[in-house]
Every structure is written in C-alpha cells, then in structure tokens.
Amino acid sequence: MQKVTSASHELVELFPRGRSDNFLARSGWRRLGEYRFLIRQLVRINFNTEFKRSFIGLSWLLILPLLSVAIWILLNGAGIVDPGATAVPYPAYVLLSTSIWGFFADIYKNSSNLVTNYGRMLIMTPFPYGVLLAEQVVVHLIRFSIPFGLNLIVLLFFGVEFTWWALLFPLSLIPLLLLGLAIGLIVALLRIVAVDLSKLADEGIRLLMFLTPIVYTPKIELGWLSELVKINPLTYLVSFSRDLLTEGTFYAPVTYLAVSGFSLVFFALAVRIYAKSQPRILERLIAA
Amino acid sequence: MEKTPLISVRGLSKKFSRDIKYNMYYGLLDVVSGRKAANSSPERPALRKHEFWALDNIDLDLYSGEILSVVGANGSGKTTLMRLLSNVYPRDHGTIMGREGLRITAVFALNAGMQSLYTGRENIYIKGAMYGMNKEEIDRQLEFIDDFSELGKRLDTPFGNYSSGMKARLSYAIALATEPDVFIIDEALAVGDSAFKAKCFDNLREFVTHPAKGVIFVSNHINKVMKIATRTLVMREGQLIYNSTDIKEALEFYLNNSSDLLGSQKQQRKLKKIRDYEF
Secondary structure: EEEEOOOEEEEEOOOOOOOOOOOOOOOHHHHHHOOOHHHHHHHHHHHHHHHHHOOOHHHHHHHHHHHHHHHHHHHHHOOOOOOOOOOOOOOHHHHHHHHHHHHHHHHHHHOOOOOHHHHHHHHHOOOOHHHHHHHHHHHHHHHHHHHHHHHHHHHOOOOOOOOHHHHHHHHHHHHHHHHHHHHHHHHHHHHHHHHHHHHHHHHHHHHHHHHOOOOOOOOOOOOOOHHHHHHHHHHHHHHHHHHHOOOOOOOHHHHHOOOOOOHHHHHHHHHHHHHHHHHHHHHHHOOO | OOOOOOEEEEEEEEEEEEEEEHHHHHHHHHHHHHHOOOOOOOOOOOOOOOOOEEEEEEEEEEEEEOEEEEEEOOOOOOHHHHHHHHHOOOOEEEEEEOOOOEEHHHOOOOOOOOOOOOEEEEEEHHHHOOOOOOOOHHHHHHHHHHHHOOOOHHHOOOOHHOOHHHHHHHHHEEEHHHHOOOOEEEOOHHHHOOHHHHHHHHHHEEEHHOOOOOEEEEEHHHHHHHHHHHHHEEOOOOOOOOOOHHHHHHHHHHHOOOHHHHHHHHHHHHHHHHOOOOO
C-alpha cells in the first residue's frame, strides 16, 4: 500500500484497488455480518412495500400459484395438452413443477434487476453489493416457502406419499438457486450496457420453461423437441428435485451432479464478474 | 505549524462519454475485459471516441477544521469529484490519500433511501443501516436525531407525509449521527426552512472545531457559501481553476469566469449579492 508521511500523521490510500472489488472473496462474509441489520431492514421493506397497501396482503403469495395451477388443470381437462404419463396426478405434478420452475425463474428475475432497481440508491448511499445479494436470497426463500407449504398440502390431498428422501428436497434446490443467481447477475450488468442482450436473455428464460419438463413429463415423445429437452440442463435440476419429493427416486443422478457442479462454478464466476464490474456499471447508470 | 491534511488528492482524473450508445459500449467493454476499478499505470489513460475528462488532474487537500466549499457551473464536475471522494465511482487515474480509518459520510440527496410508507423513526433505522450502522449504534444516536430534527411526535408518522423541510431535518440528522470525520454535503441543504438551515450551519461550524474533522460543501448559493466557507475552490470543465481562503474573491472569480455558462444577467445579479453581503 502506498504511504505518504505528512507532518505527524500517516496518509494511506483510501480506496485501494481491489478492496471493494472482492467483497465476497476477501473480507466478505465477515463484512456481510456487519450489515446484517441492513439486510433485515431491506427484507422488511421488500415485503411491506408490496403488500402494505393491499387489503389481502400476503395472501397473494397463495392465490397466484393456485390460479396458475387452475389454468393448467383447465387446459388438461380440455385435452389441449397431453402431458405423457405422470406418476402423480397431473394437477399435483404441474403444481409442484411450476413452483420449482418459479424458484429458478424468480431468483433470475430479481437478481437480474439488481442494478436497475437499486443502482440509484447505491450511488446516493453506497453499501456493499453483497448486502443486496443476501437480501434477494432471503426474500426469495421466504416467498418460495409460503406457497410451497400450501403445495405440500395439495400434494397430500392428491394422494402423493412422501418418503424420507423428501427431506433432502430443499438441499436439492440449491443448484437451481445458484444457476438463477449466476445468470441474473450477468444480465443485471447487461441491462445497463447491453439492453438488447438482456431482452434476449429474458425471452430465452421464458422459452426455456417450455423446453423443461414442467407441464409435461421428461418421458414425453415430441421428436426434435425431446432432444432439446434432453440437452437442457434445467431438465435435470427440476426433474431431480421433483422426483425426490414425490417418488423418493433420483432422476439421472450423475447428470444432476454434473449440472450442479457447473452451476456452482458458474455462480462463483458470475459473482466475480459482477463484483469487478459493478462500480464501472454504476457510473454508466447515471450518465445514461 | 503546518497542518496535516485529512484528505489529499493528486492527479485525480475521471472520464465519461458524451454519447449514450458509446457509453454503453465502453461499459460492455469494461465488463468483458474486466477493467480494474483504478488504473494502476503511471500514465493517464487516453480518451476514446466521444469521451471527455469530467475530472481533469485534480489536486486537492482538505485540512482539519476546514469547511471547504466547491463552486462551479452545472456540469463542471463538482458532484463527480464528491462521488470519487466517497468511493461511489472508481477513478481512472490519480490517488486519493487520507488518514487511516477515515470515515467519510457523503450526502448527495437527503431523501435517498428513505421510505415514504414508513414512519420517521423506522426510517432512522433504515437509513442508519444504509450508512453502515448497526442497531445498537442507531439506538445510541436516537436521542440526538430526535432532538436535532425537532420532529417531536411527528417522528412516529409516515415519512411520506412530511413537508420537505421536515424530511430534510430528519435526513440531515441521520447523516450527522454517523459521526463522520469528513462530512460531504452536495447541494443537500437546498431544501428546508431558513431556521433549520441556520441550525445546520451552526452545527457545521461547531463540527469542525473538533480535532480531525472537516467538511466539503458543494453549493452555488452565494449566500450560503459566504456564510459558512473557510476556503473556496472553483471548478470549470473538470478542472480546479481557483483556490482561495478569501471567499469573496473566489466567488467573484467564479462568476467572472462563468458568464458564458451562467448568462450575464444572472452573473450580474450574483455579483451584486457578493458586493452587498455583510459578514
């Protein structure tokens, strides 16, 4: 570190290179602890701002997934979609699959809007980006667990019998969370400097849902579409978690582990790229 | 005896792009190439197409006990300089040195981060946390904030219902409660009633009497600068063009050198304000 002595006091470089860059890598988690209080405040704001002026408030967290399930049941009843053979009743299958998909898609959506939503606040009152990342994950987990509790009841109602393996279900979702965060963090940067690419990414994620066995099963025969479903990594992340919960079986465990490993590496890389680029992106935000 | 600077800035430079598309393109290049936050090479980087120096080789020292005012026409680089001093923007070249552990609190917009659906008291905890304080620290400062903001019972009503003056009082008090060594105020005292402004000025004057404390005050309001500054810097097009402890002289220099940017009528009106000002 460069030092200059002036009179009796020693001056040091105030913002040395790399200190803010590697927030998570270096002093990271300890500093995150210092900001625990801010994370709690931001989580509270996140929930309250959305529901404070709504009469039915948090009930929305239960109503929205039920509505989407109802639509799929109607489509199924009308014979528009032929899902292929499912081990559990179709509505239960869709309910669970859409909520697992939502677990991925929502964290993508939230983290990909990190700079757009919080950038101006960070320019006015700078705090470490890790705080926002932690807040997003906490909010996401709460938002997922509430309707998911309801889902479990519906699954029981449809006659799904859980095994002890079902207890591992939450852990099996971690790779999905990491992958969603990783793609989201990269797209968060692109939203400021490459708007077209970020729009493509949004559409890509939407398209991916149809290439993932959510409303149909992995066994479905759809010609070339089946090939795309097979090479889609999300097929394995979603199907593994779903089968673990409903049947207590492992869907393509080796591929699942490989995709999980990839997600972890991609996440570490994305955090690094994000950390390095955030200051450069924030200055573009105000100038744009 | 020579005084010791709290902050010492040398050769500080920052470039921006005038063109939105190029701005995005360079941003993308930075992400892809992984350009570091500060340029480590001894040479200043070259300007690319459509770029300009928003800060051009700035040398600046802030000493203990000073209320340093920075004036300059819009777009002269005042806020950019403050953003670099508070580590919001990475620098392109130069050094920012300071005493070890120096705590800098910068206020760019008083209401930034404040939540209108929450009460004033809840906002103290929210904004305090954003400044990096934990609950215990905020608890300790609560009485001071309550006292300084003079909100009384209204502290427990929604922030969104406050008048702009009340908002300013609360936000300013929270920033002050972070107990900074260097307090940067960027146009943030443009709002609020005159009694509150006078209180803030008294407070700032008292603040710098403590050892190792300094204030940087960005404002183009002639009266405010005359009232409070102990030294004035004049900026123009990214450069520091004047530095004087004679505030009147510095402000006159600023106005005489900004007629093309201010318009001559405004310039004359402001010059008259300086001449008529009584300390």
